[in-house]
Amino acid sequence: MKPLIVKLGGSVITDKHRRFAVKRSALKRLASELATVKGPLVVVHGGGSFGHPLASKYKIDEGYKNERQLMGLSLTHRAMERLNAHVIDALQKAGLPAIAIPPSACAVVSDGRIQSMELAPIKKLLELGLAPILYGDAVPDLSRGMCILSGDQLIVYLARELGAGRVVLGVDVDGVYTGDPKVDRNAKLVPEITLANWPKLVESISSAGGKDVTGGMANKVRELLALAERRVEAEIVNATKPGTLRRAILGERGLGTRVVAR
């Protein structure tokens, strides 16, 4: 059976405005929604208010430049472990046997991209019936010293290497919009993104002088289109709405934005 890969956005499980603040009730609900998956499941979560402030403070993503960044890498990764521990504990309580797989321990990253990854433990866990839980992480980088490995890059790599059947991204909006739905009332939800309609869509998304007005959504879509080319379909759904993630992972389509090759 092909694994399902679920991404939980950092803003879905943490309060982005308060450092180290977990959205406990949302996480508890999402854990029980994830526990309904019957087949092999891989979860990847973002950093939210745990990883981002420290990664930004120590400029981890600019590569190794000064000794202060060594403790910075240590602290940033530790913050991600803290968030991950909340996720694992919630999944265990929901009855899902989950095990953390920190990318910093098993991914070989160079110039910000995954070169290879030790997948044997992950594959064995899936075969046994355990859920490997990964996350966006501050990692050693063979060429730049250190970098941030995003959860979005991870899901694409894992989907490809594990032969995933489907990828579901849980975010805090209903899907991909033509603008930022939080501020732009004219922003429209895009039900389906394909290799064909993306070039035109990306223009409206990036209309604010090249800036991604939907907070990195364009980058997510770019990574997902690379998957779509390999016939792995993805759907971006609103995980803050109770039951939506569950419906999506149980197979329902059209709940948010689908990213397919077509």
Add this chain to the structure above:
Amino acid sequence: MKPLIVKLGGSVITDKHRRFAVKRSALKRLASELATVKGPLVVVHGGGSFGHPLASKYKIDEGYKNERQLMGLSLTHRAMERLNAHVIDALQKAGLPAIAIPPSACAVVSDGRIQSMELAPIKKLLELGLAPILYGDAVPDLSRGMCILSGDQLIVYLARELGAGRVVLGVDVDGVYTGDPKVDRNAKLVPEITLANWPKLVESISSAGGKDVTGGMANKVRELLALAERRVEAEIVNATKPGTLRRAILGERGLGTRVVAR
């Protein structure tokens, strides 16, 4: 510069008689002793009262037999993460930038033995000046489903693969004795174990009908002798005595039991 590998025994950093009890002041002291290391450092710690009770409850080391063990593996690993977090936090406070490397994420284990391990992240961390921190862990096993990967097996594997210069094991006794020093007043400290004197020594150590009266010390020595054959010297010292670990890692010999090829 060749890395130094330090093992912290589970009984040195946890109270074996109380579940999930860290010896906070000992850990704080040991962290500051470890922070005096100038060159590349790898630390491996044991499970003590965190990992052992759960591993034993779910019979992780007997391999996969029933579905209950899936949550057992999840809980046992999580308990080890908890202990590891205490170690990392203490090291960070002592000024040592440390990063957890869970063996369950990067070691390929079959039939209880490490077949291979993704070492690129560890090597890069060492090159940058960060200390990778590993631990005895409940891991997926390619042939048995799951098993316990001991810290002792880890240090030998890492010493060999990373080309370590020296291995220091911090335990809660002064070294290897001819019996159990905690109960046998005639037990004598063995200052040096070599490939030549070991066969005779092991008899007295295992005198109680094949049982290792020093609590697994014979197994530790066996793993270390495999290293000695490769000219990596090891020393077992009492890490509960303030300053002893520091003196050992700074190069002093003869503080406990040396294990050398000779």
